Amino acid sequence: MKAILCTKYGSPDVLEIHDIEKPTPKDDEVLVKVHASSVNPAEWYSMTGLFLARIGNGLIKPKDTRLGVDYAGIVEAVGKDVAQFRPGDEVFGARSGAFAEYLCVKNHIYPKPTNITFEQAGSAAVAAVTALQGLRDHGKLQAGQEVLINGASGGVGTFAVQIAKALGAEVTAVCSTRNVDMIRSLGADHVIDYTKQDFTSTGKRYDILLDIAGSRPWRECKRVLNPNAHYVIVGAPKGNRVIGPLGFIIKTRLASLGASQKMIFFVASFKREDFLLLSDMFERGQVKPIVEKIYPLHRISDAMRHLGTGHAQAKIVITMES
Numbered sequence: 001m002k003a004i005l006c007t008k009y010g011s012p013d014v015l016e017i018h019d020i021e022k023p024t025p026k027d028d029e030v031l032v033k034v035h036a037s038s039v040n041p042a043e044w045y046s047m048t049g050l051f052l053a054r055i056g057n058g059l060i061k062p063k064d065t066r067l068g069v070d071y072a073g074i075v076e077a078v079g080k081d082v083a084q085f086r087p088g089d090e091v092f093g094a095r096s097g098a099f100a101e102y103l104c105v106k107n108h109i110y111p112k113p114t115n116i117t118f119e120q121a122g123s124a125a126v127a128a129v130t131a132l133q134g135l136r137d138h139g140k141l142q143a144g145q146e147v148l149i150n151g152a153s154g155g156v157g158t159f160a161v162q163i164a165k166a167l168g169a170e171v172t173a174v175c176s177t178r179n180v181d182m183i184r185s186l187g188a189d190h191v192i193d194y195t196k197q198d199f200t201s202t203g204k205r206y207d208i209l210l211d212i213a214g215s216r217p218w219r220e221c222k223r224v225l226n227p228n229a230h231y232v233i234v235g236a237p238k239g240n241r242v243i244g245p246l247g248f249i250i251k252t253r254l255a256s257l258g259a260s261q262k263m264i265f266f267v268a269s270f271k272r273e274d275f276l277l278l279s280d281m282f283e284r285g286q287v288k289p290i291v292e293k294i295y296p297l298h299r300i301s302d303a304m305r306h307l308g309t310g311h312a313q314a315k316i317v318i319t320m321e322s
């Protein structure tokens with residue numbers, strides 16, 4: 001089968017398509033023929049070899065050469081202990097090594113919502129779970145609260161706007177001019193175009209700031225926070241090659257010490273109940289994965305370059321069809 005391998009750290013040019021052995025499912029695994037996956041900034045850091053990522057995956061070259069996490073596809077075979085899925089089932093979920101034609105999955109595999117495409121379902125796992133956990137678990141979002149989402153037009157942001165609305169928030173979204181209409185169409189109550197207006201100087205205050213872009217320092221963000229607000233950092237600028245976005249997070253943590261507002265940084269984790277909730281939101285049409293562009297697997301380097309600009313619009317999808 002074809003799969004993307006990253007055998008050395010570097011620019012998107014290091015990614016290569018290889019023929020490798022098709023996996024065989026163990027008794028408790030499902031073999032999925034992958035139709036779609038998507039690129040996330042985490043893969044960017046794995047590929048470029050941020051020093052922190054190298055500690056876990058090899059200082060000189062990657063030990064785990066496979067990339068990709070989000071997937072959607074069709075069950076091709078099941079191990080003898082699997083009762084929940086059958087060949088032909090349409091599924092989606094998360095599994096490392098997803099930039100490949102086949103995957104053996106044990107844990108995060110769920111029925112694909114029938115009203116979304118493989119490309120949409122294959123774009124969802126990392127970004128949608130992150131948005132949900134950032135708002136609900138770390139932001140402690142309650143219906144009726146005022147939420148500000150900075151970085152609303154990317155992968156996490158387009159899910160966050162819709163999830164915040166589904167959870168009953170009044171949503172203000174920050175994005176650039178070309179994304180204003182798209183973000184409004186996702187249900188944002190107010191949109192701030194950051195090229196024209198400074199979101200930290202509007203005089204308005206919020207209960208939650210979901211900061212996906214990390215474009216402004218704490219002393220400025222603080223101006224828009226209610227005294228008991230939650231300031232949830234999801235992401236930050238790429239930073240230097242040693243600690244990357246962690247520099248922004250450490251600086252913000254130190255600067256926010258003693259403040260009445262709660263500053264939180266978190267790393268999303270996959271939970272079955274969150275996938276089931278998101279599936280339900282997709283099925284009900286409350287949340288729709290937005291796909292900007294689809295690249296075939298052999299153009300993975302172009303997809304990564306696109307992501308690496310930092311100005312992706314919604315999700316960038318990879319399909320296994322050539």
Ligand SMILES: NC(=O)c1ccc[n+]([C@@H]2O[C@H](COP(=O)([O-])OP(=O)(O)OC[C@H]3O[C@@H](n4cnc5c(N)ncnc54)[C@H](OP(=O)(O)O)[C@@H]3O)[C@@H](O)[C@H]2O)c1
Nearest residue numbers: 041130151153154155156176213215235236267268311312
């Ligand atoms: N904590 C976690 O578990 C977790 C999980 C997933 C992702 N992340 C992090 O979250 C961040 C976003 O991920 P993503 O998948 O959404 O990335 P993405 O799809 O590449 O989106 C980037 C978005 O940021 C926007 N942006 C760039 N500069 C901005 C600015 N100054 N102000 C407001 N928006 C700006 C861009 O919009 P414009 O083109 O309009 O500028 C673009 O739409 C990354 O740092 C990633 O590492 C963290």
